[in-house]
Amino acid sequence: MKKTIGSKQWHFGPYGGRYVPETLMKALEELTQAYRIFRANKKVQAELRHYLKDYAGRPTPLYEAKRLTEHFGRARIFIKREDLCHTGAHKINNTIAQALLARSLGKKRIVAETGAGQHGVASATAACVFGLDCVVYMGAHDIERQALNVYKMRLLGAKVVPVYSGSQTLKDATNEAIRDWVTTVDSTHYLIGSAVGPHPYPAIVRDFQAVIGRETRTEFLRREKRLPDYLMACVGGGSNAIGFFHAFLKDRKVKIIGIEAAGEGRAGVLHGMKSYLLQNKDGQVQLAHSISAGLDYPSVGPEHSFLKDSARVRYEAVTDREALEGFKLLTQVEGIIPALEPSHAFGYLKKLMPKTRKSQIVAVCLSGRGDKDIHTVQKFLKV
Amino acid sequence: MKNRLLQKMADLKRKKEKAFCAFLTAGYPSLEKTAAYAAGFEQSGVDILELGYPFSDPLADGPTIQFSSQQALDQGIGVERVLKMLAGLRRRGLALPVIFFSYYNPILSYGPARFVKAAVKAGFDGVLVPDLPPEEEAAFGRECRKHGLCRIFLIAPTTARPRAKALAAASEGFIYYVSLRGVTGARSKIPADIHTHLAVLKKTTKKPVLIGFGVSTPQQARDLSGLSHGVIVGSAIVQEIRKAKGRTAPVLNYIRRMVRAVKSR
Structure with missing residues (x-):
């Protein structure tokens, strides 16, 4: 062949x-x-x-979340506002x-x-x-x-x-x-x-989403004259994450974390690709359960599997409950209602932030806004 | 031991006979029934059995085989049980060539090298994996060659000629020609452009070509056998099994009608 x-x-x-x-x-x-x-x-x-500029609203802002930063009292937190794109997500x-x-x-x-x-x-x-x-x-x-x-x-x-x-x-x-x-x-x-x-x-x-990371990188260099210490994004199939990470992969000092909802499985083949796949011992695909419809996908983009094996990106799992805490935190501290998918990344902050220093910078990709999830969240969060 | 599939294709060629390849979903409605159908198929004149190992996400299959696969999976089928079933049938004298059909993930999960050895030992003669083009998993291909498990490749109406040539060269036993753009399942009409495609394919290769996807009636089977070296029928058989509600006779009646239609060419 x-x-x-x-x-x-x-x-x-x-x-x-x-x-x-x-x-x-x-x-x-x-x-x-x-x-x-x-x-x-x-x-x-x-x-x-x-x-992208006149219709989708790019570039999207890189927002320094001062109240959220104060909340943890550690590294400065910046949010890449993909939720402000036309249609509400990246x-x-x-x-x-x-x-x-x-x-x-x-x-x-x-x-x-x-x-x-x-x-x-x-x-x-x-x-x-x-x-x-x-x-x-x-x-x-x-x-x-x-x-x-x-x-x-x-x-x-x-x-x-x-x-x-x-x-x-x-x-x-x-x-x-x-x-x-x-x-x-x-x-x-x-x-x-x-x-x-x-x-x-x-x-x-990846190429079409890489604009997220390119804008972020340019903006950090322009405004802060430096790159962030941590990058964080949620990973379902992983398009916002790979788009956010890609421009930084060669910046070896930037630590990159992908936040998943479910476990990671082992190498398998589904939907035309080989990648990490949730499956039973017979190779039948297992269901991923998540409160967010965007993250309950049993596999992940193949480049993420590669980045995981090469240890360039660290992948961590967050529970439904932690994601809801992240949702509540961003809503109440910053007045930004996030989608449940990026809420997973914000839910991980309470684990990450204590390990950071005040001189450091954490950048989180807010891949979408939360309007679509209000109905789901209502069942769990009482106000 | 000589590969039963290669032997069968040579016999058919010598006798100038067309081939009838019948599909079964392993474990639908039960593994015992699958074994009974397999033996009955041989007695009814089926040339080749394509045994489908169910996968949770059969993306080349239509609703009929999705249904039978899910039913089989719900009963907790596994590769070992299917291998054991065929080994049992072989001990009792089943002689027709049997092809293992599945998606790649169950094979990958079992271990490709381990799978090839076990499949040959159980009595499989070929393997057909619709989501595994020859470009991927070279090691699996090497194992198949080493242990004499024929690999059957599909050629589609969308396959360009140089690629069709390479696929035909890589395919062993026969070439599976996909009659239409789409998933498996019975259709009332066979695409009009199939003559043109097959004429081109015949100029490309001397290997036997069997036509599958959408074949359900004796008339279609007769017409398509006239254009090729035989037909493969899947969803229509699964539908007959579903209608028969556990009885064997109505299914075998259908099989015999289809065999007669194919052999009349």
Whole structure:
């Protein structure tokens, strides 16, 4: 097979790859080629910058959270405000870019999977602004707990298809989106929402989200004349995290922490990639349980698996209860209502902060705002 | 010992006969029933058995096989039990070639090298993993070659010609041609462009080509066998099993009708 395709660049160490049915191989190859051209095309890149700036609201602020800093009395805490992006989360960075990419592939229809619904809303929004048909697959269980986002997607003209198979969450929505894509591959682009899936998706989504880290790095150097000591972001599939971390990976002095909801499993293959995967002893995928629909994904982007093995990034788990504490803390101390996913990162602060010094800086990525989760949180937090 | 699949394909070629490959989900409705169907299939003239090992996330499969897989998993099936079942059938004289079908994760979890050895020992002749292209897991491919487990690759309507050539060269026993863009499952219509694709494929390789995905009626089986070296039927059989509610006879009746249709070409 070496003659037709060189496979080396498909992987992050032993992870990643292209574990997909043959029907999709051509589309993935076309996507790889189209992406290469997309990146080199100055006109398209200028168009992307225009949409990110004037439509999505970039650059997003880097906010020094002085009250939160006082609360712990240790390192200064900075928050990268992805919650201020149009549609309320970092997901829009990727969907606008991929919609432009779909256009350059000549595809008029996009399919997407969604867990919390943020990627679904961002996909529906991008489809709207570029005149594409949009179908979003969503687990029936998630449809119930994220009703507001379902309504938003439908308002924006997307078709939301409930998925009743398996655990009825993000994992199963992803299966169904891939099944749709296998059937409609000639006319449809699969707009994957996280840095997961078969090559080239993990690299494409990372590149489209890397703007988060680039802005953060530039802003620290401009304002503080230095880099932060700690970077922290929540990891489900891991798109906000890889986007936040990427510009800092070579800055060896910056300690990087990814916060997960569930355990990490062992190397496995799901959704076209090899990565850490929650599974039973027979290799059947196990369900990840989390209060946040965006984090209960049984695997993680392959680059995260690679970064974990290489020890460049440390991954820590946070419970539902700790996440709710993080949610409450940011809301009550800073007046910012976070989504439940980044609440996990804020929930970890009480463990991290005592180890820091006043001269240090901690930067947290606030990947999205909490409107979508109010209904869930109401059940747990009394006011 | 000679590989039963290679032997079978050579026999069919000599006799100028078309092949009928039948699929079963291991453990649906129970492992005992699967064994009974397998033996019945052989007696009913099935040439090759494709035994599907259930996976929790079968993303190339439609609702029918998703359902049978989930049912089998709910009963707590494992690789060892399936291997034991086939070894038992072999001891009782089952001679038809059997292909292990599954997604890659259960194999990876079992240990690829350990799996290949155990599968061959239990009596498997080939392996078909829809989410494992030849570019990935070179070590697994080496183990299969070392122990004489045929690897069957799929070629799709979207596969470009140079790639189809490489896949055909890597495929052993036969080539699995996917009739349509989509997941497994019975369809009322066979895509119109299949003639063109198969004509191109036949110019690319001399290896036998079997057509699968969407084949359910004797008429479709007859028509597609006319264009190729035989057909593979999966979801339609699982549906018959589901309808039969534990009885064997109605399923075997269907199988015999399909075999007759295929062999009439």
